[in-house]
Amino acid sequence: NAGVTQTPKFRILKIGQSMTLQCAQDMNHNYMYWYRQDPGMGLKLIYYSVGAGITDKGEVPNGYNVSRSTTEDFPLRLELAAPSQTSVYFCASRLLATDTQYFGPGTRLTVL
Amino acid sequence: QKEVEQNSGPLSVPEGAIASLNCTYSDRVSQSFFWYRQYSGKSPELIMSIYSNGDKEDGRFTAQLNKASQYVSLLIRDSQPSDSATYLCAVTVPSNAGGTSYGKLTFGQGTILTVHP
Numbered sequence: 377n378a379g380v381t382q383t384p385k386f387r388i389l390k391i392g393q394s395m396t397l398q399c400a401q402d403m404n405h406n407y408m409y410w411y412r413q414d415p416g417m418g419l420k421l422i423y424y425s426v427g428a429g430i431t432d433k434g435e436v437p438n439g440y441n442v443s444r445s446t447t448e449d450f451p452l453r454l455e456l457a458a459p460s461q462t463s464v465y466f467c468a469s470r471l472l473a474t475d476t477q478y479f480g481p482g483t484r485l486t487v488l
Numbered sequence: 489q490k491e492v493e494q495n496s497g498p499l500s501v502p503e504g505a506i507a508s509l510n511c512t513y514s515d516r517v518s519q520s521f522f523w524y525r526q527y528s529g530k531s532p533e534l535i536m537s538i539y540s541n542g543d544k545e546d547g548r549f550t551a552q553l554n555k556a557s558q559y560v561s562l563l564i565r566d567s568q569p570s571d572s573a574t575y576l577c578a579v580t581v582p583s584n585a586g587g588t589s590y591g592k593l594t595f596g597q598g599t600i601l602t603v604h605p
Contacts, residue, residue: 407591418492418576418595419532426590434592466531470591475520475580477591479531 377402380480382467388486389457397452397483399467406472408450410434410442412463413482419466425450457487491515494577494596503605507564511577511596514558519589521553521560524576526598532576536562567603574598 383398401408406427411419411434421434423442431442439461441453450469454461464484468477495510509523520539524532536551538544538560544551550563560579564571577596580589 409592411593411595416597418578418597419593420595421592424590424592432590435594475522475537475591476534477593479533482531 379403380467380469380478382465382480382483384483385481386484388488389454390488391457391459393457394453394455395457395485397454397465397467397485399450399452399480400448401450401467401469401478401480402448403469403471403478404447405469405478406447407470408444409468409470409477410440410450410452411466411468412436412461413466414463422452422465454485459487461485462487492577492579492594492596494575494599496599498600498602500602500604501567503567503569503603505567505603507567507571507601507603509562509564509575509577509599509601511560511562512558513560513577513579513594515579515581516555516558518558518579518581520580521551522578522593523549523551523560523562524578524595526574526576528573564601567601569603569605572602574600 380401409424410422425431425444467480470477491514523536526532538551548565552561578593
């Protein structure tokens with residue numbers, strides 16, 4: 377199993393550009409999450425999903441959108457990138473019956 | 489505002505010593521409590537979870553939970569240089585009365601631990 381994979385690893389965006397961060401898991405996990413981590417800080421939840429077709433907002437959803445058309449994939453869309461979105465983005469997944477969240481390697485995004 | 493606060497770091501201990509990491513949380517209905525380890529430039533990795541008051545031991549790690557004081561701690565015995573990392577405390581809170589948290593984690597800001605030889 378590859379676990380949780382994220383692409384790209386690094387990206388530089390200009391202000392106002394858009395992009396999609398990809399996240400996939402091959403563990404057949406029901407729950408998936410997107411977090412962001414600013415330098416020297418903990419992680420903050422952006423969006424989460426409890427299954428295909430079901431998503432909900434987390435603590436910091438503004439400026440982002442998600443979709444979940446399959447169990448495996450949970451892409452995060454940034455519209456009109458702003459410098460405040462410069463961060464490291466982590467995707468995580470979890471099986472319904474357990475508490476352990478498995479994190480992907482992260483995407484480091486810089487908006488200039 | 490649900491908050492999780494960790495003791496300010498960085499924390500530096502000599503090899504072989506006990507490292508003590510502390511965390512307080514503001515929401516009394518918090519359900520589950522976790523400690524994650526994050527090496528520099530890497531993703532968080534779960535090392536301990538605890539759900540009820542008292543101690544839980546796993547190898548060199550002991551998690552302690554006191555719900556009355558809204559306090560959770562992590563002790564690392566016989567600290568090794570390989571334990572040098574940022575330690576993140578996280579909790580889950582029900583979305584609604586009697587409901588589930590859906591596993592949503594609220595993290596503290598992390599404590600940087602350095603174990604020097």
